Amino acid sequence: MAKLPTPDELSKINYKPPEKRWVNTPAEFKDGFWCFGTRPKYLQAVDMPNPREWKPIEDDWKLPENWKEIFLEGFAERLKKYRSFRLFMDICVRCGACADKCHFFLGTGDPKNMPVLRAELLRSVYRNYFTTSGKLLGKLAGAREITFDVLRELWYYAFQCTECRRCSVFCPYGIDTAEITIICRELLNLLGLNTDWTMGPVANCYRTGNHLGLEPHTIKSIIESMVEDIETITGIKIEPTFNRKGAEILFITPSGDLFGDPGTYTCMGYMMLFHELGLNYTWSTLAAEGGNFGLFTSNEMAKKLAYKIYAEAKRLKVKWILGGECGHMWRVWNQYLETWHGPTDFLETPVSPITGTKFDYTSSLKAVHIAEFTADLIKHGKLNLNPSRNDYLKVTFHDSCNTARGMGIFEEPRHIIRNVCNHFYEMPENTIREQTFCCGSGSGLNAGENMELRMRGGFPRANAVKHVHKHYGINMLANICAIDRAALKPLMDYWVPGVEVCGVHELVGNALVMKGEKERTTTLRSEPLPEKEAKENV
Amino acid sequence: MGALFSFVMVILLVLLAYAGIKAANLQIFFGVVIPYAAILTFLLGFVYRMLKWSTSPVPFRIPTTCGQQKSLPWVKQNKIENPSTALGATVRMILEVFLFRSLFRNTKAELRDGRLGYGSSKWLWLGSLAFHVSFFTISFRHLRLFLQPVPSPVHFVETLDGFLQIGAPTFLITGSILLLAALFLLLRRFLLPTIRYISLPADYFPLFLIIAIASTGILMRYFLKIDVVSVKELTMGLVSLNPMIPEKIDVIFYIHLFLISVLLAYFPFSKLMHMGGVFLSPTRNLSNNNRMVRHINPWNYPVKARTYEEYEDEFREKMKNAGIPVEKE
Numbered sequence: 001m002a003k004l005p006t007p008d009e010l011s012k013i014n015y016k017p018p019e020k021r022w023v024n025t026p027a028e029f030k031d032g033f034w035c036f037g038t039r040p041k042y043l044q045a046v047d048m049p050n051p052r053e054w055k056p057i058e059d060d061w062k063l064p065e066n067w068k069e070i071f072l073e074g075f076a077e078r079l080k081k082y083r084s085f086r087l088f089m090d091i092c093v094r095c096g097a098c099a100d101k102c103h104f105f106l107g108t109g110d111p112k113n114m115p116v117l118r119a120e121l122l123r124s125v126y127r128n129y130f131t132t133s134g135k136l137l138g139k140l141a142g143a144r145e146i147t148f149d150v151l152r153e154l155w156y157y158a159f160q161c162t163e164c165r166r167c168s169v170f171c172p173y174g175i176d177t178a179e180i181t182i183i184c185r186e187l188l189n190l191l192g193l194n195t196d197w198t199m200g201p202v203a204n205c206y207r208t209g210n211h212l213g214l215e216p217h218t219i220k221s222i223i224e225s226m227v228e229d230i231e232t233i234t235g236i237k238i239e240p241t242f243n244r245k246g247a248e249i250l251f252i253t254p255s256g257d258l259f260g261d262p263g264t265y266t267c268m269g270y271m272m273l274f275h276e277l278g279l280n281y282t283w284s285t286l287a288a289e290g291g292n293f294g295l296f297t298s299n300e301m302a303k304k305l306a307y308k309i310y311a312e313a314k315r316l317k318v319k320w321i322l323g324g325e326c327g328h329m330w331r332v333w334n335q336y337l338e339t340w341h342g343p344t345d346f347l348e349t350p351v352s353p354i355t356g357t358k359f360d361y362t363s364s365l366k367a368v369h370i371a372e373f374t375a376d377l378i379k380h381g382k383l384n385l386n387p388s389r390n391d392y393l394k395v396t397f398h399d400s401c402n403t404a405r406g407m408g409i410f411e412e413p414r415h416i417i418r419n420v421c422n423h424f425y426e427m428p429e430n431t432i433r434e435q436t437f438c439c440g441s442g443s444g445l446n447a448g449e450n451m452e453l454r455m456r457g458g459f460p461r462a463n464a465v466k467h468v469h470k471h472y473g474i475n476m477l478a479n480i481c482a483i484d485r486a487a488l489k490p491l492m493d494y495w496v497p498g499v500e501v502c503g504v505h506e507l508v509g510n511a512l513v514m515k516g517e518k519e520r521t522t523t524l525r526s527e528p529l530p531e532k533e534a535k536e537n538v
Numbered sequence: 539m540g541a542l543f544s545f546v547m548v549i550l551l552v553l554l555a556y557a558g559i560k561a562a563n564l565q566i567f568f569g570v571v572i573p574y575a576a577i578l579t580f581l582l583g584f585v586y587r588m589l590k591w592s593t594s595p596v597p598f599r600i601p602t603t604c605g606q607q608k609s610l611p612w613v614k615q616n617k618i619e620n621p622s623t624a625l626g627a628t629v630r631m632i633l634e635v636f637l638f639r640s641l642f643r644n645t646k647a648e649l650r651d652g653r654l655g656y657g658s659s660k661w662l663w664l665g666s667l668a669f670h671v672s673f674f675t676i677s678f679r680h681l682r683l684f685l686q687p688v689p690s691p692v693h694f695v696e697t698l699d700g701f702l703q704i705g706a707p708t709f710l711i712t713g714s715i716l717l718l719a720a721l722f723l724l725l726r727r728f729l730l731p732t733i734r735y736i737s738l739p740a741d742y743f744p745l746f747l748i749i750a751i752a753s754t755g756i757l758m759r760y761f762l763k764i765d766v767v768s769v770k771e772l773t774m775g776l777v778s779l780n781p782m783i784p785e786k787i788d789v790i791f792y793i794h795l796f797l798i799s800v801l802l803a804y805f806p807f808s809k810l811m812h813m814g815g816v817f818l819s820p821t822r823n824l825s826n827n828n829r830m831v832r833h834i835n836p837w838n839y840p841v842k843a844r845t846y847e848e849y850e851d852e853f854r855e856k857m858k859n860a861g862i863p864v865e866k867e
């Protein structure tokens with residue numbers, strides 16, 4: 001694996017593009033920037049085309065004979081299916097407003113990481129085959145043929161975009177390079193050109209329902225071990241149920257919350273909250289994954305993986321769905337889920353059994369975000385909270401791209417944090433809410449072999465954290481996304497050591513005073529509560 | 539390269555019109571045939587492009603949300619940047635189309651000693667707005683050449699435009715603004731390395747063309763002071779489908795008219811179509827109400843997905859051993 005440069009080396013970034021025109025500069029594959037190609041077994045597992053052993057770095061990708069035809073036919077088909085795609089291929093004026101809005105451009109200085117140019121890579125091919133001017137004028141009209149070099153370039157840069165939509169916020173026509181990347185990756189997938197890190201979870205998810213490939217009994221035992229931890233910390237034994245028919249609520253969260261810290265602490269937070277409320281909910285071992293790496297593969301794959309959500313809700317005869325903290329899961333739910341698998345007439349409009357609040361803004365999707373659910377509880381004073389247990393933390397909040405720009409959930413998590421923590425500080429304005437910067441590892445890029453790219457992509461985010469770390473002593477970066485919890489940790493260790501990462505419901509779990517709990521001496525991380533420790537040492 | 543090519547193209551167009559009138563006396567061709575052909579191409583082309591876009595469906599509702607969603611009653615929704623109603627989305631579109639809302643957000647990132655800062659950067663917004671507003675004002679003013687009597691709104695706009703009240707004929711400010719704004723947009727492309735890097739001939743050509751159109755217009759009005767009465771005879775002839783060529787029109791007019799014709803004919807085949815396209819952009823013109831109203835995808839098709847039955851068949855024993863309920867014992 002490529003050696004990671006030091007933060008100092010890495011933060012010297014040159015934004016000046018080279019003299020040579022980009023069309024004449026084939027992509028140079030740099031170590032640490034690209035992910036391994038998918039293994040054939042993953043494609044075979046879900047019946048995706050052209051499985052084979054291949055290496056992105058090699059000159060022979062073992063493409064099918066007629067790969068150009070496949071690519072162009074797929075292209076034409078998607079132009080017909082998506083107005084977004086056809087329009088975004090046509091109306092960019094290359095004003096450059098999006099150029100320095102992409103974290104990958106800001107972190108690499110590679111001009112092909114400017115959203116406009118990332119899109120032009122594909123747009124140039126579009127012009128050549130699908131526009132009159134391109135057909136007539138060729139290069140003069142900015143058109144180029146699809147060649148192996150072009151394909152390599154498309155691949156290299158499609159996997160240097162986290163589909164975060166930040167560019168789309170600034171574009172005068174709303175051109176969403178994420179949408180273009182999504183479709184570009186679909187085209188690449190027609191040729192079997194996914195990354196291993198994306199395709200593995202997809203294959204796992206198809207078989208077991210979750211990305212990690214956890215089988216039902218394992219899910220149960222993982223959750224039970226969390227239950228034990230909770231008992232150790234609070235003295236309270238909680239009893240989650242699995243695949244229980246007739247529960248009122250089906251709870252679904254990304255499997256990242258089940259595996260590896262700090263995700264597991266967030267999960268403990270959810271369960272403590274539910275126990276305290278006496279919530280009538282169940283887990284489903286099949287729908288134990290809200291995340292959907294299909295989104296980073298193809299629309300069809302995403303739809304297949306999302307099938308289980310409503311199917312399990314129906315089978316278990318619940319009334320509505322409660323969704324955990326996850327970014328792309330919520331983008332998928334908000335933008336696609338019901339269009340794919342609706343209508344949802346077997347469910348009811350969600351009502352909070354505790355506060356009686358009817359969540360009528362989700363009367364059709366019938367799924368409530370846990371941050372909305374908890375914010376409502378707090379607003380109604382239904383929780384006994386002791387925010388001083390989080391006093392050793394100085395917290396800032398990272399808006400996940402997907403929930404920010406593909407949904408717009410900003411206030412709910414902040415409301416929660418303000419009530420469970422005493423020290424909350426925002427990062428600078430241009431780096432939060434709809435202008436939030438990606439963790440740099442979204443959309444299936446959180447592999448190990450592309451670590452330099454991830455650290456570079458996360459540079460703008462880390463830079464903003466560093467700012468508040470310096471000014472307010474921030475030591476905790478809260479978020480509502482499982483990929484963030486996994487990806488921000490190495491990012492902080494690299495750029496801003498001393499800042500930890502947590503889900504919002506970990507903070508809730510810490511502050512929640514449960515009925516009959518013993519005096520807490522540790523946090524959910526089983527670390528001694530600092531003031532307790534101080535007292536004991538007196 | 540792209541810039542030079544586009545520049546030469548525009549010069550050639552000017553020379554073509556000049557030679558056509560001066561050397562070949564092609565007044566009818568440049569004054570009647572070409573304008574008609576251009577208008578026709580523009581209209582048909584524009585409609586064709588819009589139809590082409592509209593025939594691709596919008597399978598998913600994918601607005602880019604730039605503010606708080608509609609959720610709990612006490613949470614203040616940003617009704618415009620994250621609209622949940624058609625009204626909100628309409629207001630969002632109006633702000634986008636008339637005030638360039640998104641460009642107004644523009645920032646410029648700067649890296650100093652390993653620290654990234656984002657300064658507000660409104661020049662592009664200002665330049666573009668000035669460019670478009672003056673372009674449309676000028677086009678509107680030109681209606682006076684195509685309508686008899688001249689409607690009062692046109693008079694009104696013209697009076698506004700001449701508010702400085704200097705010179706004879708009155709100095710109309712939009713002409714100069716257009717020229718300056720176009721030069722600004724051109725200079726950006728020359729001077730900002732990243733913008734130069736992404737610019738294509740198709741970005742320079744319309745700018746040079748518009749600069750040439752504005753320059754010939756200004757020349758005609760203030761310096762060569764051509765005979766407006768004859769020009770109106772010609773334009774009215776065109777509108778009334780009774781084309782005629784008055785005698786006393788200077789060649790500069792034909793150059794101006796020819797360049798405009800080229801712009802019109804070029805329009806539907808170019809990025810200038812963003813004018814129509816922006817209205818169709820699904821990330822802007824839709825409301826974010828997916829959770830309230832199911833969006834229908836016209837080509838939604840069934841997929842083969844893994845069912846619970848298959849899942850249980852594979853894991854039944856393990857589930858039973860772990861005490862997880864199963865459907866079939």
Ligand code: SF4
Pocket residue numbers: 091092093094095096097098099115116170171172173174175
């Ligand atoms: S901001 Fe939009 S129009 Fe401007 S270059 Fe980027 S994608 Fe193109």
Ligand code: SF4
Pocket residue numbers: 101102103104113114115118160161162163164165166167168177178181
């Ligand atoms: S979607 Fe995000 S990662 Fe992709 S080009 Fe736009 S800003 Fe960059």
